[in-house]
Amino acid sequence: MKRSNEPIFWLLFGAGGVLSALVAPILILITGIIGPIGPWMPASALAYARVHGFAQHWLGKLLLLAVISLFLFHAVHRIYHGLHDLGLHAGTGAKVAAYGSALAGTLIAACLLLVIGF
Amino acid sequence: MAQVKAYVRPMQGWWRRNPYFVRYMFREASSVFLAIYAFILLVGLARLAQGEAAYNAWLTALASPASVVFHWFALLTVGYHAYTWWQVAPKSAPDIRIGGRPLSQMVITAGGWLATLGASALIYVIVRWM
Numbered sequence: 260m261k262r263s264n265e266p267i268f269w270l271l272f273g274a275g276g277v278l279s280a281l282v283a284p285i286l287i288l289i290t291g292i293i294g295p296i297g298p299w300m301p302a303s304a305l306a307y308a309r310v311h312g313f314a315q316h317w318l319g320k321l322l323l324l325a326v327i328s329l330f331l332f333h334a335v336h337r338i339y340h341g342l343h344d345l346g347l348h349a350g351t352g353a354k355v356a357a358y359g360s361a362l363a364g365t366l367i368a369a370c371l372l373l374v375i376g377f
Numbered sequence: 378m379a380q381v382k383a384y385v386r387p388m389q390g391w392w393r394r395n396p397y398f399v400r401y402m403f404r405e406a407s408s409v410f411l412a413i414y415a416f417i418l419l420v421g422l423a424r425l426a427q428g429e430a431a432y433n434a435w436l437t438a439l440a441s442p443a444s445v446v447f448h449w450f451a452l453l454t455v456g457y458h459a460y461t462w463w464q465v466a467p468k469s470a471p472d473i474r475i476g477g478r479p480l481s482q483m484v485i486t487a488g489g490w491l492a493t494l495g496a497s498a499l500i501y502v503i504v505r506w507m
Contacts, residue, residue, distance in 0.1 A: 260419060269397055273469075276462055279456070279459065279462075280459040281459075281492060282500060283411060283414070284493070284497065285496070285500050286500070287414060289453060289501070289504055290421075291414070291444065291445070291452070292448050292449065292452065294439070294504075295436060295438050295439040299505075300420070300504070304505060305436060307425075307432045310425060310487065311425060311432075312430070314422070314425055323418075324388050324414070326418065327422070330391065330411050330412070330414065330415035331412060332416045333408070333411065335412060335414035338409060344392070344405065346388060356387070364415065364419055368419055371422045371425075371426045373405045373420075375422075375425060375426050
């Protein structure tokens with residue numbers, strides 16, 4: 260019997276689910292709402308020098324890559340399986356598009372982090 | 378052979394008929410918001426790599442009303458998903474036994490909620506004061 264590739268995607272979905280359950284709400288609040296327009300956050304919090312320094316540090320790189328990559332893999336897994344609920348019975352093409360875009364996002368993020376340097 | 382004309386229940390709008398499924402679809406909508414949010418962060422990373430002017434333009438775009446409204450909806454749906462994620466965690470968690478007894482479901486769920494609150498507070502303190 261051919262082995263299923265589902266465990267890989269399930270693992271990435273689960274890891275992204277845990278990470279997003281832990282940190283996605285506060286990250287959305289900080290980078291999308293109180294960071295750009297306040298209140299309770301100085302405008303300097305997301306200033307270029309600070310965020311650039313964070314992205315240059317190896318730990319910052321790791322956290323940024325984990326957040327972007329795992330959020331993407333988690334989200335596309337649910338979108339792919341959610342298509343069925345909307346009456347769209349997607350096939351292999353949709354599966355390749357879903358996980359392929361998450362993989363592409365991961366590789367692009369890794370390249371950008373290398374461009375930013377150490 | 379004659380075609381059998383069986384009644385097929387229409388599935389159009391199935392989830393609007395039951396509040397449980399409305400909540401289910403609301404939570405599943407968070408996956409779309411999360412994907413878009415990850416993409417916004419990816420764009421931010423690209424702008425960061427391009428330099429200070431590009432990054433500041435990205436920050437200005439984030440302050441636009443459309444962006445803020447999007448992030449409010451994202452916060453609402455993704456926050457609800459985080460809340461329910463820990464509610465189902467006892468069903469997917471490994472079988473942890475203490476003194477031969479399985480860990481109570483409420484302990485796992487409450488532990489998850491506390492972990493989310495703790496991580497959120499930690500990130501807020503680091504971003505704001507450190």
